[in-house]
Amino acid sequence: MTVTSDKSSGEAPEVEMVALTIDGLEVSVPKDTLVIRAAEQLGIQIPRFCDHPGLDPVGACRQCLVEVAMPDREGNVKPMPKPQASCTMTVAPGMEVKTQLTSAVADKAQQGVMELLLVNHPLDCPVCDKGGECPLQNQAMSNGRASSRFEDVKRTYPKPINISSQVLLDRERCILCARCTRFSDQVAGDPFIALVERGALQQVGIYEEQPFESYFSGNTVQICPVGALTGAAYRFRSRPFDLVSTASVCEHCASGCSLRVDHRRGKVMRRMALATPEVNEEWNCDKGRWAFTYPMLDDRFELPMVRRDGELVPVSWQEALAVAADGLRATRSAVLVGGRVGREDAYAYGKLARLALGTNDVDFRARPHSAEEERYLAEHVVGSTPETGGVTYADLDTATTVVLVGFEPEEESPIVFLRLRKAYRKAATKVFSIAPLETRGLDKLGGTLLPSAPGTETEVLQALAGDGTSEHMGSDAFAAARTALRDPGAIVLVGERLATVPGALAAAADLARSASGRVAWVPRRAGERGALDAGTLPSLLPGGRLVADQADRSEIAELWQAETELPTTPGRDTAAILESASIGEIGGLVVGGVDVDDIGHADGHEALRRAFVVSLDLRESTVTPFADVVLPVAPHDESEGSFLDWEGRPRPYRAALDTTAMADHRVLSMLADELGVFLGTRSLREVRAEMDALAPRAPQGGRTDDAGDPPSPVSVPSPGPGEMVLATWRTLLDRGTMQDGEPFLAGTAKAPRAVMSPVSAETLSIVPGDLVTVSGGGVRVTVPVHIQPMVDHVVWLPTNSESCDLRALAGQAGAVVTVTKGGAA
The missing domain is CATH 3.30.70.20 (Alpha-Beta Plaits)
Structure with missing residues (x-):
């Protein structure tokens, strides 16, 4: 039987169906379905070991043997001479299958295979x-012999x-x-x-x-x-x-x-x-x-703490909240929240800033970022979901062309990598990466490198879109990319690192538009996508509403039952907040789950030292030594909430452990009470009710700049003798604090190394395995060298691996560092 559809109407393409009989029951399944899958649709479980729906059939264990009869040319159904592996045989019209439930032959075959498997298997x-x-x-009990x-x-x-x-x-x-x-x-x-x-x-x-x-x-x-x-x-x-x-x-x-x-x-x-x-x-x-x-580590906060005589001492919740409220009330304050929090908690941080502290100085980007990124997120990302036409995992499965820029999927979003690899193997998807070097992850995707020195991504994107030139335009790789992008439906995946390259986000959106494709933003941390929709950006209110729009502010104020007008001026981003705090313009900081060193801002520590800091966290962090009040919050497995994944798909989670630890939104509600404001975030139900009433608007899809044209890319400094341009990104397993306490996992982390081209190595008389010292901006690391083809006069190192901390330089696209042969003096 064949089910057809009208392709011109946008319906699913026709599917050829095959009718067969299994254990006397008729079933119709799509052509090329495995017999074992057809049986599952009837609720018949055939024992198996090697079979797995996510893997190619192999027929290695033979445990799934069944009796099969096939019609001949005259239509007579004749049994095959021996049992067949149902995990490798596809269905055929008129096929008759008998499993262990109706066939003594199949049952005996399965029992015999089980007996052989148990010959050397230990009974431990x-x-x-x-x-x-x-x-x-x-299955030894259900489909094996009673004795051996x-x-x-x-x-x-x-x-x-x-x-x-x-x-x-x-x-x-x-x-x-x-x-x-x-x-x-x-x-x-x-x-x-x-x-x-x-x-x-x-x-x-x-x-x-x-x-x-x-x-x-x-x-x-x-x-x-x-x-x-x-x-x-x-x-x-x-x-x-x-x-x-x-x-x-x-x-x-x-x-x-x-x-x-x-x-x-x-x-x-x-x-x-x-x-x-x-x-x-x-x-x-x-x-x-x-x-x-x-x-589970010993440094987890169990009780609130207040700093007295230079030391943090445990106090009651009532006292800690009172001290925190007094300190914040006495000065102008701002809010910084990290990417570990769920979207309900992020919503509470944003609401605390606007309603209780009277400021739009709130930002979830505890990492290198830019004003251009904020505009890009507001216009292209907030409100983007699978339902509103956003890019999804399913789209990656069928994409013909994918361009990666500022994004290394195996290191920064591993399941995106697995989907791209699946697409490469099943659909021959062409993957192109705009990066300084070809990584092992790109090689596993069958991908093609479009060489780009750090900071030149904008010009490469513009050249691909036909709006500019690049020194690599004459290469075979560039020509292959231009050819692939002629097919409509390309997907451009941009990472958060692209925010440090002026004009690159706008150029990525333009490339997708010129290729009749789509662009998707893939942040590195779980909470960032939800925090965006929750309104924790200086210019955005919940649901993508604009701080500068009177109607939007009024809508939010009415829902929040605000007694005074919400602040009207867009606030400062994370970098500006730290800079202002370091010179005393901002006197108070509410910090939730932030590692200040991740921000890579020169004024970070000075800002925390000068400001009155209220820290909401699980364990000691780089903020703790500067905190005046520490309020402990629940870790992920002890709290309930939800994230939005990079698609914009809600991903709810429940508390696995029932403890007395309180989620961020509950602690913030108590803090607001001390400030004399009802925040309305005491329970998850309250928060979600408000968030549901402020459904995100669909992306505006405009340009990411005010003038209508993408900003001109900044020229990348030319390295002098002994200097190179630094390329860096985080590896999946690094020195992040959320990997603490797992020594076995740490053992599989990649050892830090510097990667450079043969030309770059020759200029320094370096051979593979030599040690080099990379220094710049107060950073100095010594690591061994790996040499491979890549952009010349560029050196790549991991951002935050053991003995290699380059976070202070990670926010500077095209940063020039000094590279010398040998270890540090």
């Missing part, structure tokens, strides 16, 4: 981490083997299903793990010179159908039937991955990826899986 279920949730254990005929000695291996600092291998448990190797090769693009040897000696192994260093290795542990692969952090710590599970969302980046938080006796034991097809499918990254220990 009582000590195996998979015990209680093991498919082999379950094996009487010999089982094969054993030394155990366990650390195939990485986080993943352990017990080889004798492996049933050679190849799920782990297929995931690593097909999904993650990290073929460091493979099946080695042959026959009875076949086993999972790693390459001697290439350890299993993958950002997605935890998925192999989760999809392993036995206990062959286990995580070092969870090994021997609990049983699944001792755990309480809570659905949640990852707080580490803007990908919005669904998680299952497993906890016991008030302590989180592990996290697992939850299947959400429209977002993370069935995967997550190792950071989201294992970096949950930071709230």
